[in-house]
Amino acid sequence: MELTENQEMYLKILDEFIEQEVQPRIKELDVQDEYPVWMQQRLAELGFTRLVAPEEQGGFGESMTTLLLLIIRGCQVNNTLGSLLNCSNNANKLLSFANERQKEVFLPRIVEEGRFMGMAYTEPSAGSDSKAIQATAVLDGDEWVINGTKSFISYRCAVGSWQVSAKTVDEEGNPGISVFLVDANAPGVSYGAHYDKFGWCGSDTGDVYFKDCRVPRWSLCGTVNKGLHISLSTLDGARLVIAARAVGYAEGAFEKAWEYASEREAFGRHLTDFQALQHYFADMYSSIQVNKGYLMHLVSELDAGHSIGKGGSIAKLNSTLMAQQVCQRAMELCGGMGLLKDFGLSRYYEDACVIITGEGTSEIQRNIIFKALQRERR
Ligand SMILES: Cc1cc2nc3c(=O)[nH]c(=O)nc-3n(C[C@H](O)[C@H](O)[C@H](O)COP(=O)(O)OP(=O)(O)OC[C@H]3O[C@@H](n4cnc5c(N)ncnc54)[C@H](O)[C@@H]3O)c2cc1C
Incomplete structure (x- = not known):
């Protein structure tokens, strides 16, 4: 996928932030179960909390595609980073249903302070x-x-x-x-x-x-x-965000496993010289690409103002299952190291397990997909 100039710029700013401020604290972020207030403040200072809000509301009016690219990048590194990057999307969610007083009171908290x-x-x-x-x-x-x-x-x-x-x-x-x-x-x-x-x-x-x-x-x-109509009306975007997080975790775990397996030796060869393991890498890579491709197709439809129907559920269901499988395989590929918390791989698997449940479990997504199929075939 070819990136726009803006997308390249935002990814560059995010990469610099990751390299200079997130990576040096990655172990603390992985292990200490404390909410990193500093990260929220820095993302607001860097302007990420304004990303997709409309310009007339103090935002940058960027597309959901741009947002998802950033969330994927964030989740390759740290779950909280990926999560906080989604804050700006809350502005559009709010604008889609809020009354004038609610917008006046709550919108600045999102775009200016980065509060969800x-x-x-x-x-x-x-x-x-x-x-x-x-x-x-x-x-x-x-x-x-x-x-x-x-x-x-x-x-x-x-x-x-x-x-x-x-x-x-x-x-x-x-x-x-x-x-x-x-x-x-x-x-x-x-x-x-x-x-x-x-x-x-x-x-x-x-x-x-x-x-x-x-x-x-x-x-x-x-x-x-x-009330429930309100929650349902914002679900399309929310499910794609979860799917993007899944892709990010899977890519993060894949890279970590690739790096390790390329260096680690067993029986006088690198792990990546064993054909059985090469096949695993090929499978992992392929399933990430298929899910990412579908996600990017759906988000471009959303950006074009089209409804994505059951697509959000299909993406959420499949990307989260894919992430769980890829992250588990990545751990196995690294042997005992994959299980060490310090190694930084098991957290991807843990995070992937959480998103299977959040924003509607896999069974609920299947229910939605089946009901949509029934409606279409009547
Ligand atoms: C880390 C984390 C963060 C969360 N954050 C939030 C948040 O910020 N705000 C919020 O409101 N909620 C949040 N949730 C809650 C989340 O949305 C719920 O956990 C989720 O909706 C599932 O509900 P439950 O845990 O009660 O499981 P249950 O509804 O009890 O489901 C248990 C099992 O039964 C299955 N099941 C239930 N009904 C059906 C059915 N009709 N057909 C087939 N299978 C079914 C489920 O798929 C699941 O496997 C969070 C959850 C987690 C784990």
Whole structure:
């Protein structure tokens, strides 16, 4: 794929940042489960938080293709870097559904400060089944009062506003689910300890509690009981972002394994001289290319304003499974070294396992793909 001048420029800036500021701290990033505030600040200073926001909103108006290229590059090096690079995409997400007051209050947090619009959807009893939530929001005069516990919520330290789902009742008494935009520091919002988990080191994943959290009436996104439409409308981009992360992890693991296997000797030969291992490298490379090619095709469709339909789910499902397999194989190819944390390869596998579950598990993607096929064939 031929890069535009701008894409080359952004990749060059990112590469310099990686070389000078990320690589020297890579071990600390890989092992210490602490959110790197410095990285968020530096990415905002370098302008990455403005990347895809429209120019009239203080952004650079770059394409999603550019964003995904950067996310792939970031994830080749470190998961948090890839994650934080996605911040600017939150601006477009916000602009797609927010009212004027919400834009005024929350957009600057994203483009100027690099603080995410976090998703607080999952609950202890509602993961894939997002309609099973227990959180409630009740209108009291001019304020909504939100109560509930959200679990498995990521990048809590980095968030400026929460997109919160809650059960509501409309004026006719019909139940439904609505989405609210809530200041991350609003009274009534509090945070539990971060989980000790496998993968996504430094993502500050844990519970978010809403206890009699009173927010202004304008915090409601769209209309009452239409919340899930809002989340669905932003999913195309979100799934492609996950697929890009998958490609980044796979490429990072591939390069690391290639470098090691080219140097390591066994039975008087380099590992890359064994045909069995050459085939593994060929398989890994091929599956990365196929998934990357499909992803780049879809994102160009999205940039052209076309709907990608079930494509987002196909990309998410296949790229994440591909990344898990490639990263696992890369570890095996490096023998015992592949399992040492210090070696820096196992984290790709861990991160690849996480994205199989996030943004809709593989089974949920298959459900979506099958339903779309049924609709198309009726
Ligand atoms: C590290 C991490 C970060 C996260 N960050 C966030 C965040 O920032 N915000 C947020 O809101 N959530 C977040 N999540 C939550 C994530 O979206 C959920 O974990 C995911 O939706 C799955 O829900 P669950 O874990 O409750 O699994 P469950 O829904 O309980 O699913 C368990 C298993 O059952 C399968 N299953 C469930 N339903 C079906 C079905 N209908 N058909 C076939 N199989 C099915 C699933 O595929 C899975 O294999 C995060 C999760 C992780 C692990």
